[in-house]
Amino acid sequence: MTPTALSLAEQRDLLRDCLRLWEVAGQVVVGDDDVSVVTAEGTFTLTAAEPDLRPVRWFLKTPDRPAPRAVQSIVVVLSRLRNALGAEGGAAPRFGS
Numbered sequence: 001m002t003p004t005a006l007s008l009a010e011q012r013d014l015l016r017d018c019l020r021l022w023e024v025a026g027q028v029v030v031g032d033d034d035v036s037v038v039t040a041e042g043t044f045t046l047t048a049a050e051p052d053l054r055p056v057r058w059f060l061k062t063p064d065r066p067a068p069r070a071v072q073s074i075v076v077v078l079s080r081l082r083n084a085l086g087a088e089g090g091a092a093p094r095f096g097s
Contacts (some may be wrong), residue, residue: 005048006074011035015046018078022087037081044081 006014008030015092017029026039034047042063049056049070053081058077059068071077 001040008033008035011046014074014078015081018082022085024085024087029083039085041085044084072075
């Protein structure tokens with residue numbers, strides 16, 4: 001595991017926090033080498049890519065796309081997951097005047 005990689009526990013906590021923020025009912029389940037988000041819409045599974053697959057860092061499997069999709073960052077993973085769940089993105093922060 002590289003120093004910047006998220007542990008399964010960190011992935012679980014991040015996804016749990018996102019579900020709360022997005023106001024989506026669901027459960028986060030940690031597997032042997034992946035983390036799944038289980039909701040009424042189905043199961044969404046996140047698996048870290050092996051280091052030799054860089055720049056791919058993650059694989060995301062969704063109910064409507066059973067073959068895992070390669071993703072380059074956790075930000076994109078969260079965006080795709082939020083969109084697939086139909087969750088609101090929230091207001092963008094404003095800086096300055």
